[in-house]
Amino acid sequence: MIAKTVFAFALLYLSCFQIVTGVSEREVASMLLADYQKEGRPVRDPTQVVLTSLDVYVIQIVKLIPRRQVLVINFWLVQRWRDDFLTWDPAEYGNISTIRLGSENIWRPRLVNYNRQHEEGWSELPDTNAIVRSDGEVLWTYPITLRSTCVLDIARFPFDVQKCPLKFGSWTYDSLNLKLVNISTTGNIDYFAANGEWELLSFDLEVNEVEYSCCPGIPWDDMTYTITLQRRPKFFILYLVAPSVTFSLLTVWGFWLPPDSGERLSLCINLLLALIFLQQGVAAYLPDTATNIPLIDVFFVANILLVGASSILTILTLSIHFKCFDLPPVPNWLRCLFCLDQSDSSTYRVNAPQDNNDGAMDAFFATNGSNPAWRLVRRVKKIIRQLKEEQEMMTNCLKTESEWKILLGKIDRCLLIAFFIALVVITASILGPNK
Template identity: 30%
Template sequence: MGSSDAETRLFADLLTGYNPLERPVENASDPLIVKMKIFLQQILDVDEKNQLVSVNAWLRFTWGDYKLKWNPKDYNGIRDVRFPGTTDHIWKPDILLYNSASEDFDSTFKSNLLVYSSGEVTWIPPGVLKFVCAIDVTWFPFDEQLCELKFGSWTFHGHAIDLQIDTTDDPENSTNPQMDLSTYVVNGEWSLINSPAHRKVGYFKCCPEPYPVVKYYLHLRRRTLFYGFNLIIPSLLITLMTVLGFSLPPDAGEKINLEMTVLLAIVFFLSMVSEMTPPTSEAVPLIGVFFSCCMLVISASVVFTVVILNLHFRGPDTHVMSPLVRSVLLEWLPWILMMSRPGHTFTKGCSIQDGEAKLREPSLPINRSDLPAHQPVYEAQLLLLHSCYAELKQITAKLEKEANEERVQNDWRFAAMCVDRACLILFSLFIVISTLAIMLSAPHLIA
């Protein structure tokens, strides 16, 4: 007798009187032990907006069927047979992924069921598992996600099917079971830190029976290299250009253009971040806080740039510097910032003006006792000298007025320079401190 005939006879003998609706236990009061394990192949997608995760995995279910035992010697040494998973020839457990988000809910391929002569049944349905996972974007892009795959029987309680974690392949880690990663393909965006498994027995108010479930977890950590080179570093460099704006001379006429260009660039990067993260109000992403801080700095720099330009172009014809403004901007601030000004010395909040040549009004002696009286020549000379004196007095007054106006205008310009220098230092410190505070608050910087 050939092996094919023996196999035909074996199938006929096994299915004779077999009811696929009957739970394969000899005693109806005993639970059927079903063991499962996941072989993770690849993490396909992590959809932050819709809070969905897709993985390619194999599921392995093993259980014992007392009606499917035979002696291989009676069937030409056949030790295993296969039943199609698309038909209901033998009993199969209704283990499903509870948090599935697939359109068909059960997206596994109905592969063949392998039955051994000992009655052990092994079923390995592969599939693309798409499930719901609560994505926490608080630390994006330095975030870690913990997603669970919850498996359990859809209709049987714990007294009928006892679902357990299969640790036969790795008995040493029976106390800490996890997914099988022997064929795992590394994901370019996410690092798989750990994939533990836990068995939990739950009870519900409606039913007194226990309901065991098996939860497999995916501990994922986002790789930050892409976001660092494409978002964080460019935005940080753009923000540092704000500091360069305070070192640009006001007469160049490009300070406002530079600040507005930087502000528009940060707004563009912020719109890119908003597209990457889910529209949630529960948490603000860390990178969103970073860009908001950058936008706040640049917006403030625009305001201070306008103030600096306003101070720089003030003149004596339109503005008068009050004593308080003079004391703060021309004495205390230069002394604190250790600035220097030609012709001035700053000491302990005071400005000491160095000696400078002042225009003196020309004087002309009018009454001289030694001059001859009633001499036409001397009288003509006196009239000529008086005329020259009047002209010189007018020229001296005009020069003194221009010097005063120039001195007042220089005071306004130096005040603008002091505010510019103060903004340069303060904004540089704020950018460095805020960047370090935000980055160091992240759980990790490099994955």
């Protein structure tokens, strides 16, 4: 009899234990979602504000597309809010205090990135599960890849620092219905994977309340995360800055070559082509439109202009060297500007010396022209006179050519000094510390 009584109590105990522990999360979820409506705000009092927090974990900088000025970045987004219709008593449901529900089955704040650039296959919202606690607190986390606009400041490329704002907020709920609160004062960078091109300097947060022209008098909340990136310049120093500085130094030393040398012109043309090629390489890393011009472009343009000036000067020198008969005298203002000897100007007014007996000889030949000997003497005298005139003309031409060459040589040296100063100033501006 006693054994039967103990057995009955054991069956009763086991049945009670089964009733208590037999409740599953599926049953809790079914109970919660039985009459749940996800279209309306999750508050029983319509005047109540839904407090929502957003934490952003930056995981990886995928790329920064300079031509389109778009930042592609991987995030973990963590959203928290309270849902009055997702509550239960854990004591009645097997002490289950936390369950997982599909986020597509419940109300969500649907915070969006205001400056996102949508593209098929990017920035899709994943339907991950949300963690729901018995008091109605909902925690929804998910990874996402965003394409966000970022206006670039490339004035100091490749030593530039970029600041890209990421503005998050509700697209349909104002701050009277949904209030954004921040748990931390900055974005989270604990799980950030280093990028080979960009270094993450900071990830700041600012909570704003803005009124838009569509809805005057109604405030809207947004959270603006500002990610600050600094370009790693080693690659660009090796492949862009170092070759350009080398070509610039070659241009400087090219001014020491004689301008009338053909090698000078060949060197200038080759340097000009090389600088243009490097400038095109820089353009691939810059946006199509920019608010300012990068210093490295100024550097290339200055080099190209000075190499072009050297080429023009070389061509002019070669033209003077091979066509000296049509050269005009050096203008006086150039003489004063480059301190040429003023006494050289008298050489351009030299006339052939006149023989005082030419008149008497001509009268004699007119009366005795029939004598063959005198005719021969007269012809020889005329030839000698022409030779003297040609010799004097050649002498003046050589003097004019010499003066032009001296002038061009001084211009060449002035360009050398100007180019060297410009090269030092621009290089120091580019390689100097950030301001």
